[in-house]
Amino acid sequence: MRQDPMGNQGRQPGRRRGGLRLWVLLLFAGYAVFYWFSNRTVDPYTGEKVLIDKNLDADDESALGLQAYREILSQEQSVDPDSQVARQVRSIAERLISRVDEVEADLATERGLKPGNFAANFEWAVNVIQSEQANAFALPGGKMAVYTGLIPVARNQDGMAVVMGHEIAHALMRHGAQRMARGKLEQIGQVAGAASGMDPGMQQAVFQAYGVTSALPYARGHESQADEVGLMLAAAACFDPNEAVPLWQRMAQMSGGGQKPPEFASTHPSEESRIAHLQSLMPKAMAYRQKYCSGGTAPGGR
Numbered sequence: 001m002r003q004d005p006m007g008n009q010g011r012q013p014g015r016r017r018g019g020l021r022l023w024v025l026l027l028f029a030g031y032a033v034f035y036w037f038s039n040r041t042v043d044p045y046t047g048e049k050v051l052i053d054k055n056l057d058a059d060d061e062s063a064l065g066l067q068a069y070r071e072i073l074s075q076e077q078s079v080d081p082d083s084q085v086a087r088q089v090r091s092i093a094e095r096l097i098s099r100v101d102e103v104e105a106d107l108a109t110e111r112g113l114k115p116g117n118f119a120a121n122f123e124w125a126v127n128v129i130q131s132e133q134a135n136a137f138a139l140p141g142g143k144m145a146v147y148t149g150l151i152p153v154a155r156n157q158d159g160m161a162v163v164m165g166h167e168i169a170h171a172l173m174r175h176g177a178q179r180m181a182r183g184k185l186e187q188i189g190q191v192a193g194a195a196s197g198m199d200p201g202m203q204q205a206v207f208q209a210y211g212v213t214s215a216l217p218y219a220r221g222h223e224s225q226a227d228e229v230g231l232m233l234a235a236a237a238c239f240d241p242n243e244a245v246p247l248w249q250r251m252a253q254m255s256g257g258g259q260k261p262p263e264f265a266s267t268h269p270s271e272e273s274r275i276a277h278l279q280s281l282m283p284k285a286m287a288y289r290q291k292y293c294s295g296g297t298a299p300g301g302r
Contacts, residue, residue, distance in 0.1 A: 032188045047111030051181045062141030069143035077130045086128045089146050093126045098299040099236040138167040158243035165230030175222045219267035231285045238293035241285035244278045
């Protein structure tokens with residue numbers, strides 16, 4: 001065995017490996033910090049700085065939304081677009097969409113900002129899908145769907161407008177793009193952990209802690225933001241925002257049979273938290289309704 005003149009036989013390779021791992025972590029961390037700060041932008045709806053990849057523009061998001069929409073419709077059965085339920089859902093969507101620019105301008109002004117008008121070129125479309133799911137969605141680019149299972153839960157056009165306004169708000173606020181950017185940072189962290197030789201058990205523990213302390217609160221924040229913006233949209237479109245509370249009470253009753261995770265371990269606020277938040281927003285929503293619907297008429301012309 002070759003002798004080290006300093007008497008440190010067998011220690012140098014370990015030191016080199018440890019130093020290399022540290023440099024790997026530092027390089028990945030440096031790139032993550034650069035990506036974070038170079039892709040921050042201000043959301044005109046909330047006034048908060050959010051992470052959205054600057055290489056992803058409105059056309060790219062719309063293309064992704066359209067692709068996903070076509071895939072969903074190819075696998076689901078849509079109701080006749082000339083049926084009464086389809087016409088009613090389209091009418092609700094048109095009223096909500098007609099107030100998008102005004103609500104964005106109001107919320108941006110409230111925060112001392114200018115509206116971004118990100119949705120100016122959205123090509124809105126809505127389909128009703130035959131399904132027992134009590135659900136709806138709106139994708140980037142304005143492609144929307146309502147599942148027939150939501151109709152008995154919503155009960156009326158006001159309840160339906162609350163749900164659809166919430167889904168539209170997700171698209172307007174670019175929540176999908178924000179999740180994609182955050183997902184890129186998460187991938188950087190995973191690659192860094194693997195490349196640095198971190199023990200798999202330690203990696204799992206780190207990401208579980210990250211989920212509870214960061215990722216899940218982040219997702220719940222998006223839901224609360226969409227609740228607020230969606231409620232203002234519904235109110236400005238002359239729907240009754242007071243229907244939001246009984247709607248979510250019915251949602252809670254419908255899902256009450258199963259065992260639910262505690263709120264801190266969920267991507268959505270608990271029904272109790274959501275209802276309390278909506279109740280706190282009701283004076284603001286009623287002010288929006290008074291502003292835009294003082295004559296008692298719904299917006300039209302679309």
